[in-house]
Amino acid sequence: MLNTLEEHIKRRWADISADTAGEQYTPDDVIALIAEIIASKLEDGDRLLKIYDCTCGGGNLLFGVEDRIKEKVNRLTQTFGQDWNDALYALAKIESRFRVDSKIEHGNTLTDDKFFADEFDVVVANPPYGVDWKGFQKDIRNDKTQRFHHLPSVGDGQLLFMQHLISKLNGTGMGVVVHNGSTLFSGDAGSGESNIRKWMLDKDLVEAVIQLPTDEFFNTNIYTYLWVLNKQKPDERKDRVMLINASEKFKPLKKNKGSKRKEVDEANRLEIVETLAQWADNDYARVFDKEFFYFNKQGIMLTNVDEQGETFATRLKEGKKSLKLKPVKLDNGDRTLTEFIIDEVPNSAKWDDLKQYFTEDIKPFVSSLDYKEQPLVVTTEKAQYSFDNEQETLIKEVLGKQEALGCGKIVVKCSFKKKTKTKPENIVITVELTPDTQKDYEIIPYHRDSDENQAAIAAFMEKYITKPFEYLDNVVGVEINFHKVFYKPEQLRSVEEILDDISELDQQLKELEDSLLL
Structure with missing residues (x-):
């Protein structure tokens, strides 16, 4: 007491x-x-x-x-x-x-x-x-x-x-x-x-x-x-x-x-x-090698492919990450840019005229651009480039003849460059075609031996990853998950029991309806 x-x-x-x-x-x-x-x-x-x-x-x-x-x-x-x-x-x-x-x-x-x-x-x-x-x-x-x-x-x-x-x-x-x-x-x-x-x-x-x-x-x-x-x-x-x-x-x-x-x-x-x-081990306790609680978080860079399994990366020269274009016109259906698609403004006297287009026209055009949502067409002196949503591929068109280039992105950027000693104020607009890549990661069981661990990662990738990819960093994590170890699924009732219950409820409803009609 x-x-x-x-x-x-x-x-x-x-x-x-x-x-x-x-x-x-x-x-x-x-x-x-x-x-x-x-x-x-x-x-x-x-x-x-x-x-x-x-x-x-x-x-x-x-x-x-x-x-x-x-x-x-x-x-x-x-x-x-x-x-x-x-x-x-x-x-x-x-x-x-x-x-x-x-x-x-x-x-x-x-x-x-x-x-x-x-x-x-x-x-x-x-x-x-x-x-x-x-x-x-x-x-x-x-x-x-x-x-x-x-x-x-x-x-x-x-x-x-x-x-x-x-x-x-x-x-x-x-x-x-x-x-x-x-x-x-x-x-x-x-x-x-x-x-x-x-x-x-x-x-x-x-x-x-x-x-x-x-x-x-x-x-x-x-x-x-x-x-x-x-x-x-x-x-x-x-x-x-x-x-x-x-x-x-x-x-x-x-x-x-x-x-x-x-x-x-x-x-x-x-x-x-x-x-x-x-x-x-018993029904409420288990002994594990400590590596059971480790896991690989393997980073990868996936390269997306089109309906034919092609990627724009195959179109690039070795060592190149993009293809730079020199457009004369951009058209996204709502807005068309022509004479302002230039790398520099050589005559600073034009800046006051161009400045309004930068803030009111070019900047919103670029910042709101999603090439998969808007029908962007990039026109150069030799060809037109666009993205086909249905086939998920870049399209190059020359004299009415279309060529699929593989899955990729049209990247449009614009920036305002301040005046320097050698150059006046200017707008820089760049357009380039790049492969469509995305970072991802996979959680993979860990092995104590480094060679076995790398082999397990490679086997996992071969089995589950179908797109081209590059390995990024692998980070080893540790967590202790009681729920995963001791999880017991709920015991579901048999179909016969459920049907019996439904039949009984149907009978009760019928009796209730009969009583209401009396």
Whole structure:
């Protein structure tokens, strides 16, 4: 009863004091699970166990883990914590006075680490979710401690805390960190978030990720995840990661506590810890080689083709990217430009006359031009050029005879050049024919061996890409997708059951109609 009352008082004080969005008081059952995971990896001994929480708040997670570890393992412990919230820091500081050699400091961990010279055996934390770091991004970007290998988006600092905690682990250290789902999959390949995940897996720091039930915390009903970190993984666990879907491992509360409607009771906690210890697949847990979570984001430059599979690129001389035209007339159906299709205006005295056409005629003509929507015809001294939408090809016409040039673009540009020492003010209009290209990318499974990986990319392209293309950059990303791994399709009813239901409804409707006619 005392523990329940103590938790209630701490939670209410923490909720009132936590004025930053995303700060979550860690409930007692989650603390117990974290402590069970850590204790399962410890042995009795004389060596001091140093435990650290970089966002300790009122201290409930830090001190709760310490108390439960001491119940399970015969070890001397010492706690270290830091928080920037005045009231929560005061709450933790008060409790630290009743503990042996506990050190609680005040300040922003990310910009002013009070334990910069220390390393720890165990780290735990429940850092704020979705809280931006705009206010101190200059300090983070100029940080000299080398804690931050990559920077996440400025809108969410969770993975900054993760990197900080990893930097505080000693050579055999371990940790359990609570995060929301964004740390698993936010950010595309090459983004700060993806690069942080890749760095963590490259260094083989992640032992497991555990999905907790929804409605576990007092002021949010989202899924939360425990990242289990370990710098001394057993040989059979090296370069491997376990995912545990514990979303159904809970007991409903008889009475809700705010948004908290569930708890991971003792029986389910022990089952989760045993699953992690067994390190084997079951119906809610799976072990993967870490590369399972990697993927190639292969950039390509596609060259579009016409109905006959031809591209204008084949018409160009080697090394050339376009064919420049010298038009005498442009016609898009709404507007025709003739005498103003010139590269330069040799006589600056004409500029006042030409300026109005540049602003009122030429510029709108070019800026609104879409050669696939408007019937643009480019006339040179020798030929006319246009684009055939139906065949998706450029057309060259000479003396009434048409020739298909392959899929391409008509690119028209105009610009105003200021007066120089040698040239007056002038309008420059250019028209050129280019291949029709577009950047794209393909997501392709990753292979650890570089030769195998490149072969897999080539095989994918040969199977799925039918247009001519060139390889662009390949970026390797990392995401951890619980839904993909543990997805269970909804069991659909049989056709017979559906037909029976329809028949029953028809009978009910008939009876209803009969009753209305009486």
